[in-house]
Amino acid sequence: MPSTFLCFDNWTVVVSAIFDSPIAMSYRPNMRILAVLACVFVPSLAWADPRVIPAERLREIRILGKAGELIVRASADRVVEADLTDPDAKIEEKDGVLEVRFEKGYAEFRIPLRSNLTVETQKVSVELSGRYGRLSAKNADGDVSMTVEAAEVDVVVGRGDVSCAGVTSKLSIVTRQGDVEVSGLSESTRIEAPAGEIRVERPPHALEVVGGTGLVTLNGRFESKSTATIQTTTGRVVVTAGGAEGLKVAGTSESGQIFFPEQAPQKSKGSYVRGKGSTELRITTVSGAIHVED
Secondary structure: OOEEEEEEOOOHHHHHHHHOOHHHHOOHHHHHHHHHHHHHHHHHHHHHOOOOOOHHHOOEEEEEEEEEEEEEEEEOOOEEEEEEOOOOOEEEEEOOEEEEEEOOOEEEEEEEOOEEEEEEEEEEEEEEEEEEEEEEEEEEEOOEEEEEEEEEEEEEEEEOOEEEEEEEEEEEEEEEEOOEEEOOEEEEEEEEOOOOOEEEOOOOOEEEEEOOOOOEEEOOEOOOOOEEEEEEOOOOEEEOOEOOOOOEEEEEOOOOOEEOOOOOOOOOEEEEEOOOOOOEEEEEEOOOOEEEOO
16 A cells, blocks of 8 residues: 655645534534644644644755656645655655655655755656756656756756656756657756757757767757757757758768758868858767758
């Protein structure tokens, strides 16, 4: 059976549950006494239980797992709730930091909006959704999927794919062995995936891509005065994003070619300027091809 704990910042849920119970309904003349007992006695019981912590006290939530599946959702309720199938899971709160450790199995969390969340896992499939303040996810082996809204998102994966949608101010993704797909809005994005494919559906205002052997694809549309820097070794680069009037491209290739559909010259090394726009794109490849379209 999964174990469950709750953390909430008011006792409305507790009092309502008492009032709505069949016992309370049969003793309506004593409701005033019951209300006093509920407001005084029940909170003191909760404080004695280390699993019940007012959410307003939490500065950060840390989830540490070794193997299994992890799902975290940030909801509008001022509550922290978790279901864990690991009977040996440990739950501790100290100085405003709630830390949960599990060895294996399924773990699902519901946390308050705008929480600062840190996830450190080893062989876990991770799924995150909702609105956060600061979000950090490190996974040694396993995919990370997120649809989030956050001021800052930092993802580091040893082996596994990363997909990110939503709205972020600053996004950083590193996967040593896996693919990356980003389809959300971001002011600044940095992606490093030396052994996998990289796909960006909506170029941010500032984009930096460090690829390797995989295909790099930029779709969507560039905003005015945006910049993009792409580095690959043998990977091919395809840019189909619109809004690239006056696209400035600085690229080098040791053995490949740089392709521009509307320009006849094809050189192994060179710098090209198209039009008089303000969008800037820099592409560097050691051995590969670059293909750019409006």
